[in-house]
Amino acid sequence: MKRIADSTVRRLSIYLRFLEEFEERGLATVSSEELARRGGTTSAQVRKDLSFFGSFGKRGLGYSVPELLTALREILGLGREWRVIIVGAGKIGAALAQYRGFRQRGFQIIAAYDTNPEKVGRPLEGVQVRDMAQLETDIARDRPDIAVLAIPSDNAQAVLDRVVKAGIKAVLNFAPAQLHAPADVTVKAVNMAMELEGLSFALTNRE
Amino acid sequence: MKRIADSTVRRLSIYLRFLEEFEERGLATVSSEELARRGGTTSAQVRKDLSFFGSFGKRGLGYSVPELLTALREILGLGREWRVIIVGAGKIGAALAQYRGFRQRGFQIIAAYDTNPEKVGRPLEGVQVRDMAQLETDIARDRPDIAVLAIPSDNAQAVLDRVVKAGIKAVLNFAPAQLHAPADVTVKAVNMAMELEGLSFALTNRE
DNA sequence: TCGCGCTTGTGAATTCGTTCACAAACTAGC
DNA sequence: GCTAGTTTGTGAACGAATTCACAAGCGCGA
Numbered sequence: 001m002k003r004i005a006d007s008t009v010r011r012l013s014i015y016l017r018f019l020e021e022f023e024e025r026g027l028a029t030v031s032s033e034e035l036a037r038r039g040g041t042t043s044a045q046v047r048k049d050l051s052f053f054g055s056f057g058k059r060g061l062g063y064s065v066p067e068l069l070t071a072l073r074e075i076l077g078l079g080r081e082w083r084v085i086i087v088g089a090g091k092i093g094a095a096l097a098q099y100r101g102f103r104q105r106g107f108q109i110i111a112a113y114d115t116n117p118e119k120v121g122r123p124l125e126g127v128q129v130r131d132m133a134q135l136e137t138d139i140a141r142d143r144p145d146i147a148v149l150a151i152p153s154d155n156a157q158a159v160l161d162r163v164v165k166a167g168i169k170a171v172l173n174f175a176p177a178q179l180h181a182p183a184d185v186t187v188k189a190v191n192m193a194m195e196l197e198g199l200s201f202a203l204t205n206r207e
Numbered sequence: 208m209k210r211i212a213d214s215t216v217r218r219l220s221i222y223l224r225f226l227e228e229f230e231e232r233g234l235a236t237v238s239s240e241e242l243a244r245r246g247g248t249t250s251a252q253v254r255k256d257l258s259f260f261g262s263f264g265k266r267g268l269g270y271s272v273p274e275l276l277t278a279l280r281e282i283l284g285l286g287r288e289w290r291v292i293i294v295g296a297g298k299i300g301a302a303l304a305q306y307r308g309f310r311q312r313g314f315q316i317i318a319a320y321d322t323n324p325e326k327v328g329r330p331l332e333g334v335q336v337r338d339m340a341q342l343e344t345d346i347a348r349d350r351p352d353i354a355v356l357a358i359p360s361d362n363a364q365a366v367l368d369r370v371v372k373a374g375i376k377a378v379l380n381f382a383p384a385q386l387h388a389p390a391d392v393t394v395k396a397v398n399m400a401m402e403l404e405g406l407s408f409a410l411t412n413r414e
Numbered sequence: 415t416c417g418c419g420c421t422t423g424t425g426a427a428t429t430c431g432t433t434c435a436c437a438a439a440c441t442a443g444c
Numbered sequence: 445g446c447t448a449g450t451t452t453g454t455g456a457a458c459g460a461a462t463t464c465a466c467a468a469g470c471g472c473g474a
Binding site: 004006009010012013014016017018038039040075076077078082091092094095096098099101102105106107145146169170171172176177178180184186188190191192193194195196197198199200201202203204205206 | 211213216217219220221223224225245246247282283284285289298299301302303305306308309312313314352353376377378379383384385387391393395397398399400401402403404405406407408409410411412413
């Protein structure tokens with residue numbers, strides 16, 4: 001398959017969100033123009049994005065909302081449940097554990113991990129907190145698909161190495177550190193500090 | 208000034224982090240090659256990124272760590288304190304309020320806001336929670352530079368409109384919604400759901 | 415002081431992503 | 445069935461970002 005740009009996938013996520021909204025409102029069809037307006041892009045961009053995966057629309061009419069919804073869910077791999085573990089049961093880990101958006105889209109949190117003995121054993125927002133020492137054996141047994149790292153930067157790389165070695169192929173990193181992984185492992189980062197610095201830059205360098 | 212790409216600014220943030228680390232370790236100089244290796248990019252990219260802002264290196268030698276640190280902080284506008292308000296005192300707002308990275312880099316959280324009367328008045332991680340109804344008058348008085356939105360998607364656009372109208376020019380949005388603002392307002396988004404869907408896509412479409 | 419090894423800074427070339435523009439395909443009305 | 449009015453799908457043009465490649469500058473040792 002032709003390599004798909006990251007920016008394209010991100011936009012597909014955005015379109016998906018609008019389509020869910022349109023479906024709720026009972027709309028039958030939607031045009032690329034409409035999707036573009038809501039998503040802050042152009043109609044040509046919307047059509048090009050979708051064209052990488054097939055022809056989903058009808059000329060003169062637009063896209064069927066339920067059909068495009070199904071297609072996008074299929075493309076994004078949301079037709080199944082993904083098993084997620086959260087590593088780090090601090091404030092960020094807790095905020096993630098209770099986040100409803102996870103479950104809604106098929107991301108099932110199966111466990112959280114921490115080194116702190118006070119936290120281990122207790123539930124965190126309905127999720128069982130386990131000892132970090134069990135990480136490898138648990139991964140071998142439970143076969144989670146995705147690991148979310150909500151730990152301090154210092155040991156983020158070390159923990160990434162551990163989950164990768166245990167067989168995890170997808171990681172979402174909340175630590176403000178640049179992590180390195182083998183090519184067959186996808187690592188996405190959510191870096192608040194970086195976004196804030198981007199705002200600082202924008203505020204400073206306005207013409 | 209020539210328009211600087213967003214990707215460039217993000218990389219500057221990454222370089223800054225490494226330089227801080229290098230300074231701690233007492234290293235005097237660093238080469239573009241070294242920065243590139245750690246940052247997962249190429250040396251040419253590093254040099255080009257920096258060249259937009261001036262010549263900071265010495266040929267044959269590399270970059271002076273303290274000099275480049277100062278230059279990057281200057282470029283990113285981190286030479287001053289930025290005043291930040293957090294809108295939404297839920298789990299995410301709380302996680303943000305206690306996040307040390309903010310303070311460390313000169314982002315000072317001056318207040319949090321919520322509509323829930325149970326939360327208003329109480330401190331949240333050392334930050335005062337105020338009534339959302341005061342938002343406009345407080346902004347006029349306290350003149351915060353940045354608003355962080357940690358609220359549900361449904362009213363994210365409405366709250367954005369309010370802070371923009373009150374004079375805020377930089378917003379960090381944690382709600383999984385596509386927000387629209389005037390051109391002179393910079394909105395950055397941290398969208399967990401989108402990142403997860405990116406992982407789902409990567410796991411699904413591996414060749 | 416000269417030459418060698420190293421590293422920057424930057425035009426040029428290239429790659430990648432977005433926008434343009436239009437033929438093709440569809441609906442609806444007559 | 446024909447025409448007018450839409451909207452898709454997609455090559456081609458464009459623009460932006462990355463990579464290449466090399467001259468210029470610096471330090472060091474002879």
